[in-house]
Amino acid sequence: MLDRMAAGRIPAKHHIVARDEDGALLHEEAHTRNGFDGPYTLMYHRHEPHRHTAWRLSERYGWSRAERAPDETERPLLRRHFKSFELPQTDRAPIEARTPIVFNNDIVVTILRPGASDPVYFANGDGDDLYFVQKGGGTLRSVLGDLEFTEKDYIYVPRALKHRFVLPEDTEQYWLHFEIRNELFVPKQWRTPVGQLRMDAPYCHRDFTRPTFRGYLDEGLRTVVMKREDRFTEFDFAHTPLDVVGWDGAAYPFLFPILNFQPRAGLVHLPPDWHGTFAFKGGIVCSFVPRVVDFHEEAIPCPYPHEAVHCDEILFYSEGNFVSRRGISSGSVSFHPAGVMHGPHPGAYEASIGHRRTDELAVMMDTFAPLHVTRQARELEDEDYHASWCP
Ligand SMILES: [Fe+2]
Structure with missing residues (x-):
């Protein structure tokens, strides 16, 4: 997925005789993805890899x-908060x-x-x-x-x-x-x-x-x-x-x-795509790491209220001062369904003006297909989260 690697003892070409240092025949295993079109790895085993007992x-x-x-x-569509730190x-x-x-x-x-x-x-x-x-x-x-x-x-x-x-x-x-x-x-x-x-x-x-x-x-x-x-x-x-x-x-x-992720800052707030770290069919994983924030004199660094109408959003709060959300702590998992507008907690938008950096550390995931909440997540749910947006 990154680039080709090679390690240990491999023959000069694919699919030819390979032997160990004692002359014994090695057994090739072809680990292929997307049929035979995607990234692949060839391994050389001392024993037949497919022979189980x-x-x-x-x-x-x-x-x-x-x-x-x-x-x-x-249940109605709600903004959700799961307290995974209670597990x-x-x-x-x-x-x-x-x-x-x-x-x-x-x-x-x-x-x-x-x-x-x-x-x-x-x-x-x-x-x-x-x-x-x-x-x-x-x-x-x-x-x-x-x-x-x-x-x-x-x-x-x-x-x-x-x-x-x-x-x-x-x-x-x-x-x-x-x-x-x-x-x-x-x-x-x-x-x-x-x-x-x-x-x-x-x-x-x-x-x-x-x-x-x-x-x-x-x-x-x-x-x-x-x-x-x-x-x-x-x-x-x-x-x-x-x-x-x-x-x-x-x-x-x-x-x-x-923390190896190199964050961007702009004159004004950049959308989450700039924090895109990994992608998959149907979604993206973003990393929010400590960084300087937007540098326009009148920039509002807090995320604007938004509704990404095609995406459900999960945010895992790892560390830092989560200025935009009260009641959130390390290990909180928020879930905002597509179309239900969300954004900073009341008061946080104004309070962020003039801020020059953030120390938040968080992992976000957006998906195009609707997400379903499990029975186990319901047991971790903060039932007051949705109402906390509407004091
Ligand atoms: Fe969002």
Whole structure:
């Protein structure tokens, strides 16, 4: 998705004989996206990657499918606030510790509060995963290498790539998660015709961390859990699934620290597109990071009241002084449906005049298809939020 990488032992051409240092034949795995038209990665395994010994519907691993709250269709259109910070830290692994908040056919948004390492490898056949680490850190261990992540990192995991999270003990973890059912990509306007990130893009290739390949690794784990249509299936192997000795390609996991995003400021307020970080079919993910604000003498830095009539909007408040909204705190998730006008809290518009910078840190997602609120999100809802706009 960024550019081609190569690691470990690979032959001179695709699909030819490859051997390890002892002369044993290696087994190629072609991991292809969009049929055979998209980015791809070729891996070289010591064992046949498709030969498993057992399979079964999983009764131990997985999380609840996102389903609409039963009372949603009877409720009026409202501005919503979900207090995700009320979700307790758990002692469960990431593959189990997810709470769905909103969803549509293009995306599922969940919150994770994991407290243990994944005891199996996981491959998400339902989409690309994008995490935002509000608190915590650890290792994303994948068949293509390791990524050490920390607070305020985005973690990207391509669809169906085998991986697990290895977490330190006694560390609070609090992650926002987007399951992107089609494909995550860098917005096209940030690319040159050959795919390089443009010099005027809000990030460059150096801002991304790529996996560190550690070669063959046997952690004693033999099970891969695959998810497809929210059904979790376990596959057992006779060998470690992390038996890759080399790979090359453009489908691999990476990190992007949100504070590496280079924000823009204008003479007057710029629309959210300028904060666009990742895109997907049906929406965009934006990063709002600390920055100077608009520099016209009479600029109003607070966002103007607006109604983006085609987009539902989710905002995850990470850190900072959220001047435009009272009652919001770190970990708040606001949801503003398309067409329902929203903007600064009463008084915030005037109060922002003359401000020269903001220290807000937030992740926003706009979708074109309507988002549905889950039963679990209803349990976290601030019922007074909508009325707070109309004192
Ligand atoms: Fe908005």
